[in-house]
Every structure is written in C-alpha cells, then in structure tokens.
Amino acid sequence: MIAPPPLPARPAHVVYVTATDYGLSLPDTLNAGATTFRVVNRGRELHHVLFVRLAGGHSAADLARAMKGDAPPPRWAELDGGPNGVSPGDTSLATTVALRAGHYAALCMIPGPDGVPHVAKGMITDLVVRPAAYPVAAAMPANDATITMFDYGYRSSTPITRATREVVVRNDGAQPHEIELARLLPGKTMADLAAWAQKMDSPPPAEFIGGVSPLAPGKSNDLALSLKPGHYAMLCFLPDAKDHAPHIAHGMVHEFTVQ
Numbered sequence: 001m002i003a004p005p006p007l008p009a010r011p012a013h014v015v016y017v018t019a020t021d022y023g024l025s026l027p028d029t030l031n032a033g034a035t036t037f038r039v040v041n042r043g044r045e046l047h048h049v050l051f052v053r054l055a056g057g058h059s060a061a062d063l064a065r066a067m068k069g070d071a072p073p074p075r076w077a078e079l080d081g082g083p084n085g086v087s088p089g090d091t092s093l094a095t096t097v098a099l100r101a102g103h104y105a106a107l108c109m110i111p112g113p114d115g116v117p118h119v120a121k122g123m124i125t126d127l128v129v130r131p132a133a134y135p136v137a138a139a140m141p142a143n144d145a146t147i148t149m150f151d152y153g154y155r156s157s158t159p160i161t162r163a164t165r166e167v168v169v170r171n172d173g174a175q176p177h178e179i180e181l182a183r184l185l186p187g188k189t190m191a192d193l194a195a196w197a198q199k200m201d202s203p204p205p206a207e208f209i210g211g212v213s214p215l216a217p218g219k220s221n222d223l224a225l226s227l228k229p230g231h232y233a234m235l236c237f238l239p240d241a242k243d244h245a246p247h248i249a250h251g252m253v254h255e256f257t258v259q
C-alpha cells in the first residue's frame with residue numbers, strides 16, 4: 001500500500017479566477033480540501049468570487065433564480081466565502097476556502113453603478129468538488145492572527161501589521177458578514193469612501209485589494225496578507241437582515257494603519 005505524500009503547510013497551488021464584465025472563469029471541478037484562490041480582475045468594475053455550497057441537488061442556475069431582485073440566499077445555499085473584491089486591473093489577496101465534496105456555485109454579488117448585482121448579469125457558474133483522500137481541516141494553513149466578525153464589527157486577536165501573513169477570518173455573528181479590504185488613496189478619508197459607497201458611480205477614493213467574501217455564521221476562511229504601508233479599512237457591505245441597510249451603516253468598519 002502506498003502512503004499519500006505529506007501535505008505542505010501552505011497549499012502549493014493557487015487557483016486563479018479570471019473576472020470580466022460579466023463572467024467568471026475557473027475550473028469546473030476541484031478536489032475537496034483547503035484551496036487557495038485569487039481573483040484576477042480583467043473587467044472595468046469591481047469583482048469578487050463568492051463560493052456558495054448548494055444542498056438538495058440545486059444548481060447555480062437555481063441560485064441565480066432564487067436571488068432575483070433583493071432576495072437573500074435561500075436556505076439550501078451556504079455562503080462559504082472566497083477572495084473578495086479587487087479593483088480593475090489588479091489581482092486580489094489569496095483567500096483559502098475549505099472546500100467540501102459536493103456542488104457549489106461561484107458568483108459575483110457586487111452591484112454595478114446601475115445597482116444591479118453582477119450575478120443578475122450572468123456572473124455565476126457551477127463548481128463540482130470531488131471527495132479528497134485526506135481530511136479537509138488538516139490542510140488549512142497555520143495562522144498568526146484571528147479576525148472575528150460579529151453583529152456589527154471586527155475584532156482582531158492581535159494588531160494587523162506589515163509582518164502579519166496568515167489570518168483566520170471567522171464569522172461569530174448571527175448574520176452573514178464579509179471583509180472587503182480597502183487601501184485609501186493618499187489624502188482620502190474614510191468619509192470619502194463611505195460617500196462613494198452610496199452610489200459607486202465615480203472612481204473610488206481607495207484601492208480594493210481583496211479580503212473574504214460573505215461567510216455564513218460559524219464559517220471561516222484563511223486570508224494571506226502582505227500589506228504595504230498605508231491607511232486601510234475593512235468593511236462589510238452586506239444588507240442587514242432586519243432593516244436592509246448595509247452593515248457599514250451599522251458601524252461594521254474597522255480602520256487601521258500599516259507603518
């Protein structure tokens with residue numbers, strides 16, 4: 001009997017997902033286990049990848065239909081994160097998702113200037129995850145900080161600095177949450193970013209560098225950081241379950257400076 005080779009501490013390969021206006025290109029089949037993704041944005045609008053695990057034999061097309069209008073994801077769809085929004089022309093930070101065998105949809109929920117989420121323009125595709133030969137949890141990378149998301153805010157186990165590399169991001173809230181990481185352009189403030197986010201119809205006062213796409217309560221992703229000096233904000237744009245206002249309006253913003 002041949003033993004499987006030992007697993008590297010960090011997954012050796014990265015799956016690059018190409019985003020265009022309006023499509024996502026990625027493999028249609030992957031193996032279960034900790035899988036690291038980066039989004040390459042070849043479009044003119046902001047894009048991310050959100051992995052949604054589908055139960056009950058549902059497909060990506062079923063999910064697209066169920067999410068028409070402003071409807072929240074249905075009960076059979078579990079938000080599993082992924083690499084969050086990255087500015088046009090850039091490649092996102094690497095985000096690791098513990099894929100489990102089954103059927104997923106990969107999609108972009110970010111709206112354009114017209115307010116229509118990209119998923120409604122066809123930016124959604126099916127992903128089949130095959131069973132792996134080893135336990136999924138064993139392959140998640142080691143980490144040096146944990147960021148906890150809650151209703152409504154972020155808590156970091158240790159300050160985020162230039163030296164911070166692997167971060168576990170976990171949702172301890174009762175609602176889904178995300179981390180969108182923005183680096184403010186020189187001279188711009190959080191107020192400028194908040195004002196821009198209301199309409200998104202002008203060039204943003206920040207660079208979006210990725211993060212963790214929406215995660216269901218209790219779920220986690222790993223985020224690989226390598227931050228250059230600057231003024232950053234992590235934000236959650238998800239609509240609130242009660243008043244539908246984006247979570248940034250409930251104070252879900254964390255500003256920090258990297259020296």
Ligand SMILES: [Cu+2]
Binds near residue numbers: 176177236237247252
């Ligand atoms: Cu949130």
